[in-house]
Amino acid sequence: MSGTWMTTRAWLLMLPLLVVMVAVIGWPLVDTVGLSFTDAKLVGTAGNFVGIDNYTKMLSSSNFSRTLVTTTWFAVASVAIEMVIGVLAALLLNQEFRGRTFLRALMILPWALPTVVNATLWRLIYNPEYGALNAALTQLHLIDAYRSWLGEPGTALAALIIADCWKNFPLVALIALAALQAVPRDITAASLVDGAGPFARFRFVILPYLAGPLMVALVLRTIEAFKVFDIIWVMTRGGPANSTRTLSILVYQEAFSFQRAGSGASLALIVTLLVTVLALAYAALVKKTAGSAT
Amino acid sequence: MERKSPAFNVFIYACAVLLAVVILAPIAWLFVMSISPAADLAAKPLRWWPQSADFSRYQQLLSTAENSAGAAFTASLRNSLEIAGMATLAALLLAIPAGWAVSRTPSIGWSLSMVIATYMLPPVALAVPLYMGLSYLGLLNNVFGLAMVYLTILAPFTTWLMKSGFDAIPREIEAAAMIDGAGLFQTLRIITLPLAAPVVATSALFAVLLAWDEFFYALLFTSDQRAKTLTVAIADLAGGRVSDYGLIATAGVLAALPPVLIGLVMQRALISGLTSGGVKG
Numbered sequence: 001m002s003g004t005w006m007t008t009r010a011w012l013l014m015l016p017l018l019v020v021m022v023a024v025i026g027w028p029l030v031d032t033v034g035l036s037f038t039d040a041k042l043v044g045t046a047g048n049f050v051g052i053d054n055y056t057k058m059l060s061s062s063n064f065s066r067t068l069v070t071t072t073w074f075a076v077a078s079v080a081i082e083m084v085i086g087v088l089a090a091l092l093l094n095q096e097f098r099g100r101t102f103l104r105a106l107m108i109l110p111w112a113l114p115t116v117v118n119a120t121l122w123r124l125i126y127n128p129e130y131g132a133l134n135a136a137l138t139q140l141h142l143i144d145a146y147r148s149w150l151g152e153p154g155t156a157l158a159a160l161i162i163a164d165c166w167k168n169f170p171l172v173a174l175i176a177l178a179a180l181q182a183v184p185r186d187i188t189a190a191s192l193v194d195g196a197g198p199f200a201r202f203r204f205v206i207l208p209y210l211a212g213p214l215m216v217a218l219v220l221r222t223i224e225a226f227k228v229f230d231i232i233w234v235m236t237r238g239g240p241a242n243s244t245r246t247l248s249i250l251v252y253q254e255a256f257s258f259q260r261a262g263s264g265a266s267l268a269l270i271v272t273l274l275v276t277v278l279a280l281a282y283a284a285l286v287k288k289t290a291g292s293a294t
Numbered sequence: 295m296e297r298k299s300p301a302f303n304v305f306i307y308a309c310a311v312l313l314a315v316v317i318l319a320p321i322a323w324l325f326v327m328s329i330s331p332a333a334d335l336a337a338k339p340l341r342w343w344p345q346s347a348d349f350s351r352y353q354q355l356l357s358t359a360e361n362s363a364g365a366a367f368t369a370s371l372r373n374s375l376e377i378a379g380m381a382t383l384a385a386l387l388l389a390i391p392a393g394w395a396v397s398r399t400p401s402i403g404w405s406l407s408m409v410i411a412t413y414m415l416p417p418v419a420l421a422v423p424l425y426m427g428l429s430y431l432g433l434l435n436n437v438f439g440l441a442m443v444y445l446t447i448l449a450p451f452t453t454w455l456m457k458s459g460f461d462a463i464p465r466e467i468e469a470a471a472m473i474d475g476a477g478l479f480q481t482l483r484i485i486t487l488p489l490a491a492p493v494v495a496t497s498a499l500f501a502v503l504l505a506w507d508e509f510f511y512a513l514l515f516t517s518d519q520r521a522k523t524l525t526v527a528i529a530d531l532a533g534g535r536v537s538d539y540g541l542i543a544t545a546g547v548l549a550a551l552p553p554v555l556i557g558l559v560m561q562r563a564l565i566s567g568l569t570s571g572g573v574k575g
Contacts, residue, residue, distance in 0.1 A: 009478075010399035017392040017453060018405065024424070024446045025412050031423035042422070043429075092309050103310055105561060106317045112557030113321070114507045116525040117546040120532040121324050124539055132323055135340035166320065174565055227416040230509040234529045248510075251418040256514060261422045268419040279414050 036266035042259035054266035063250065071246040074157065075225035078164045083218060086172025093173065094180045107170040119234035122163035126150050150236050153243035160244055164231055172217050179213040215289045219282040226275055247271045327543035335539050351544040367545060369519040370527035373437055377523060378505035380441040385448035385501050386494065393456025398465060406457060409450045417510050420446065428515055435521045443511050447504055452497040459493025496563045503553050524549045
């Protein structure tokens, strides 16, 4: 069979997917770009061309810079904690002990719990009047009076980060565990014979096997954390006093609450650009790690 | 093997218990809240274990009596099932041919890479035109409209999973069938698809889980019982003036049950699907 026919046939089989992707992703993205140069409202008029006004207005607003800091803080803190606890949990699950299979099976639970249910669950736990966290800490005499964990700007973001980490560290653990199981036993045995201590063994024998998969997990989790919307919307809607407002929440408010489609679109594209730059930087890093690890 | 000191063993078991408690405590509490009498949940000091288990909230939410809390909940349950089912089916219909094509013809692989790269796009970058488009088509607050939008998430992911699945099926098997005189579609139907059945199943499960979990588009594009999904219904409950926290917990348990059961039963397949992403890149 000739090569050109093979390629044509492949394109024909790809075609339905590509058509749908253009319709639901390509066209909306292009349209967002167009909208971002207008003062269009969400409903009604198409709006007038305003050049790059939306961009300059958005980029210079204090809302944007503050939200960017909040988002970065959320992403960096939650991903860092998830990676560290995830790897520690994977090292534990890779040991031999009774109940190991059961514990591994448990790890799927937070991952499978829908994000909105997770957010609701933690919202109930943090409840200022009846929440389990207040009850537990008071009964253990760690705090004197009930506190409004999600109602105070000082604690709300940290409370959100904990809720996000609880749901997502098991995924990192499962990925790390799969990588650990790929470490050949004779290599760890040989390093023991050579007198490597536990830390040297982790650093020089095990980590090279973990690096690649962990980098991929890091990339995916960071992108997701940067785009975060669900958990924050359900738990705090960006409050109190906008202390937990992330970029996606800001775009939502601009485009849908205030119905300013034009400036909302420009903001959405700024976020897209940030995520893209982040992803490209990471992709370069992944390539480098993969090259040095194998 | 390494010989382990008793102290090390104690340490391992202590960590294992700690991990189990961290994972289980919040989930167990969600369930306990759902069966505790409202008075127990409002008690100070909080009563951690109900004096008598009260399953009435499950009955309340699953009842379909007119204008009850149950009617709204069961409507959203049905919408979630319909939307997840339709979106998954459509995603697989697109993903199977495309995944096979890319697997067998690597020269067109860049087109799939582009499709997958859309994963980086925050949904907010598509939301405004999608809203206007659905509104123009009269598909706002409509299960078909939302299922269509869900293809933005489901189709790239399932195509990528299918492609890795087809990669694992040697093309020599297909070549052998062709030499024996089978046409392309006959070969795919008789040889390739049955071999790929487990991957199709895993992809379908992932797609259902993704659709079940989705919140942002559902929040934007649905407004009442005709199309509201479970995630939106639960967020409504949690953000509304429901005074019985046990009812919110019950809705959470019911919404979590299907994905958690899928997760536990399909553990092995799901983990290999998740980690193939991590390991292969």
